[in-house]
Amino acid sequence: MANEAHAHAETLALREQFDTAEQQKDASTLGMWIFLVTEIMFFGGMFLAYTIYRSTFPAVFALASSSLNVYIGAANTVVLLCSSFTMVLAVRAAQLGQRRAIVIFLILTLILGGIFLGVKAYEWNEKFQEHHIPGPSFHLEGTNEQGHAQLFFSLYFAMTGLHALHMVIGAGLLIFFIFKARQGIYNADYNTPVDLAGLYWHFVDIIWIFLFPLLYLIDRHLGK
């Protein structure tokens, strides 16, 4: 029974444009890495804007940065790192053909990702209440440069917003793969999709690893 399902999965999996499963796996993996390169360029525009404005207005950026809650941000970073860990475990489970374990670890990853997004929403809500949203009612205590402070928060919302959007897309992918994994499609011979979903998830994680210090820790870098 198991063997039959196994053979069935493999024939289902090889698409007609490929000659071998290996060629298909290579092509898919290369495609995913190229996609991640495009993502780097995509985020790159925002990182460039950040670099320029932070070096132009260092003092007010440090001040604005200090209004963010570092402890919540740090805790959320840990949550996200844990989700990457459970994602790795899911990929490993797929490679070993442990079908139940794949589903469990994907669900855990989804839950941790959900916690991250929940905390992020809480932080944004806080910003709303503190009048840190760029616009006419913006106000940041302790500086005359309200415009420059708004630049910081413009970047904060644009960058964390784009990151959160990627998390939401990642969560959608996870749900899709949980359903697929429950059907028992992935096994020791055919697990590339899980592997690629993992690559995407780690990429989004790495973006956050850069965002956290750049947005939350500016004034600490200045030694205050």
Added chain:
Amino acid sequence: MITAAVQEREHYLNASYGIKSWLLTKDHKRIGLLYLATITLFFFLGGAFATLIRIELLTPQGDLVSSETYNKLFTMHGVAMVFFFLIPSIPATLGNFFLPMMIGARDLAFPRINLLSWYLLVVGGLFSLFAMLAGGVDTGWTFYTPYSTTYSNTWVIATAVGIFIAGFSSILTGLNFIVTVHRMRAPGMTWFRMPLFVWSNYATAVIQVLGTPVLAVTLLLVFCERVFHIGIFDPALGGDPVLFQHLFWFYSHPAVYIMVLPAMGVISELVSVYSRKAVFGYGFVAFSSVAIAVLGFLVWGHHLFVSTQSVYAGMVFSFLSYFVAIPSAIKVFNWTATLYKGSISYATPMLYAFGFIGLFTIGGLTGLFVASLGIDVHVTDTYFVIAHFHYIMVGGTIMAYLGGLHYWWPKMTGRMYPEGWAKLSALIIFLGFNLTFFPQFILGYMGMPRRYAAYPPEFQVLHVLSTAGASVLAVGYLMPMIYFIWSLRYGKMAGANPWGATGLEWKTDSPPPLHNFDETPVVTQDAYDYSQVMGEVIEVG
């Protein structure tokens, strides 16, 4: 016996019928044709805007349309032509159709993503089309801030969203091509046996993949700035509008090479086939494509010579821009050398190739004018610049696109186009093009600025010449449209290889079978091995 086989043989066009078999197809050949139909529509739409622009400019007064309308016309001409015609033109149609065939593959690596990319272009196109019909957009195709983010009261958001979506179409096509070239080559098809069309599309794909996301994020920021009033580029908050220009041109200069590199690939094929010789200096031509792709990313600052960009940065960008001339000239010299002692036949595609080489050379050399700091200050935002880039994009890309379309038409449809009409239209297009755009060099040098509906009376003669040329050009462009459609039914049947060409795409039937080849080809020779047929001239009928 053979004719009977041709009649009944199953190929990609008759393998299935019905609208669903096209809209849900994963066949790269059919998707190429879907692209062909889509971009033809946008070509004629953009052409309609150009027609209105040229009619307005017949007289010095702004009398046909108001200045506001004129602003919208040149914006929508640019948007339709750049993002929905030129960018997808050669890669998404001819590339989609022939890149897999030329390397002996059954399809691209990701057929479903290929179909998705067509849908993205259509959806993006619909957004932009909606913006055009709802009232238009007037920022210029460059969307410079703060006008686009703060002041313009036109449909900036819908247009930007359209271009954003179409950008992902371009990214996915590029991604698909890169993976296909790396992983799908037939046995024996080494990198240096690949036709130069494949090399140039590969180089293009690299630009699409690295450049387009930067445009996407830039438009996303413009969108956020208009909708949510965040202020990345807003000078009122201390933001820098020139940052927008840097980000925009970081994509949009390399985008010029997205448009012209595939065209150069087509020319390499044509020059070789119609002179019965291997392309001179194959390796140099192949690597010059890669060099253009790389250098193309280092020159965007030459669009900012008159902005607040520092003079020293300007000098570096000027110097690097001159560098692009080297790989470009390598190609032109190598094509010319290929002709030397070749058995040249003057079939329609070859006429287009000759047109390309001459016009691209003029466009490229005037590119050196605008790449030098002093002259650029004089001609910035004048018709000199307009003429320069139309020589590259229309004289270059569209010439090659039409040349390629004629060359591969028998393979795509199984029918020949009418040679006499085609030659006539190639001639009309060449004359019309030069009459339209050459006067614009003089106009620009004399100081005629771009983007104005009215101008001083002393410029009128040159403007009338240009408008007359545009009318001739329009006739030239309508002719292929008509006889290509005519040929679908009445054209002479084409054999598998009417040109006696060497590429793998000619080793299979016309039109090709569903999976391109009856059995996977094994490649044992370099591309363009015409040693057997050297000295023989193709009969053009």
